[in-house]
Amino acid sequence: MRPREYAASHPHHPWRRFAELTDWSLVWAELPEGVMGRTCHQTRTVTLALGLSQAERRCTIAHETAHIVRGPVAPHQTLREELAIDRSVARLLVPSVPRLVDAMVWADGHLETAADALWVDHYLLSVRLRTLTAAERTLASTRLGPALS
Numbered sequence: 001m002r003p004r005e006y007a008a009s010h011p012h013h014p015w016r017r018f019a020e021l022t023d024w025s026l027v028w029a030e031l032p033e034g035v036m037g038r039t040c041h042q043t044r045t046v047t048l049a050l051g052l053s054q055a056e057r058r059c060t061i062a063h064e065t066a067h068i069v070r071g072p073v074a075p076h077q078t079l080r081e082e083l084a085i086d087r088s089v090a091r092l093l094v095p096s097v098p099r100l101v102d103a104m105v106w107a108d109g110h111l112e113t114a115a116d117a118l119w120v121d122h123y124l125l126s127v128r129l130r131t132l133t134a135a136e137r138t139l140a141s142t143r144l145g146p147a148l149s
């Protein structure tokens, strides 16, 4: 499995989706440690951290685009919103459980290697694995078994 082949057949294009939001701007800047991106609804600006890998940039622009689409939330709703966006973006960028399983088997269970193969970062893949539906978990467990528990 090679990322380019995977990308060619992938239904969601985060950068294309962001580009459709023509009244929003993208800037690059140093952000605090551990922060990969920010969305400011007031200035309609997404800021991505310098120094991200290609997969991190791809996952982060998808995440920030979800903030744009869903709109601002009250401070007390921030944590829940982040979790909801993480879940939905993980599903958006890794829609296929058979492909996820193929990548995990091919990578011998190594999360970062599987994430590379799926063209996402390891955080997004870990979210996708943690938030499999019961049906997806059943499908995946026949081949992954212990790696999922």
Ligand SMILES: [Zn+2]
Binding pocket: 063, 067, 082, 085
């Ligand atoms: Zn966020």
